[in-house]
Amino acid sequence: MEINLFCFPFAGGSKYSYQEYLKYTNNCVKIISVEYPGRGTRIRESLLKDIEDIVEDVYSKIKDELSQPYAFYGHSMGSIIAYLLTKKIIENGDSLPVHLFLTGRGGPSAIFSDSPKYLLPENEFITELNKMGGSSDEVLNNKELMSFFEPIIRADFQALETYRYKETLPFDIPVSVMIGQEENIVFGDAQTWQKETTKEIDIKVFPGNHFFINDYPAEIMQIILEKLSA
Structure with missing residues (x-):
């Protein structure tokens, strides 16, 4: 039977981020x-x-699409949304995802000491x-483009940076974690996802920065397909 893989974008991303x-x-x-x-398609x-x-x-x-087998994949902010959505689905008694694929983010209980980015002035932001x-210099240095994208990214950062973790019982769902070797997430942060599931998590480290997902779509999808076919 076909499995639906719901993909949740990172901060500033859209449904086209996983094209x-x-x-x-x-x-x-x-x-x-x-x-x-x-x-994107919901710009209004x-x-x-x-x-x-x-x-x-x-x-x-x-x-309405949760009656068919499904899994979640989220990057960065999308990982937290996938996690919180799973908690909501458990509360509501819906069918659970068969697997969570979470990239570019430590577990929700991981403590990040960085000051909130969403409050920074434009240049510092x-x-x-x-x-x-993840963003080219052409985009970041284009004032017209950034006047469009900056409010979107800043709103997403605010949503993520004001989130406060609430400890709950772990779920019984397999979790695969992937991080970039050069991003601001240490292996220990990735390991904190283990608190959220009774299954043993697996962690894969890719070369690259926070947006390693753009460089390794084939490899990431291979991991996803292998896990979902097991």
Whole structure:
């Protein structure tokens, strides 16, 4: 039976962020990219600055598709949304995802000491985005483009950086974690995902920065397909 793979974008991302991944799936896994409000195909809707509101919105969009086997894949902010959405699904008694694939983010209980980026002045905010990678200099240095993208990215950062972890019972779902060797996440941060599941997690480290996912779509999809076919 076909498995739906719901993909949750990173901060500032859209449903098109995983377009490249479509090339590397098969007939058994259908990629469904989720669109948050205020961007892409939902550009006329208001941006949400609270992660719980984003989770509520996403749930309302996908809840009717949860009767078929499915898995979640999220990068960075998308990982936290995938996690919180799983918790909501458990609370509501819906069918659970068969697997969570979480990239570019330590577990929700991991403590990050960085001061909030969403409060930074424009120039400093853009400097931080440049450090993370994922956006070309042409985009970051284009004032017209950034006047469009900056509010979206800043709203997503606010949603992520104001999120506060609440410890709950672990779920019984397999979790695969992938991080970049050069990003600001240590292996110990990735290991904190183990607190959230009774299954033993697996962790894969890729070369590259926070946006290693753009360089290794084939390899990431191979891991996903292998896990979902096991």
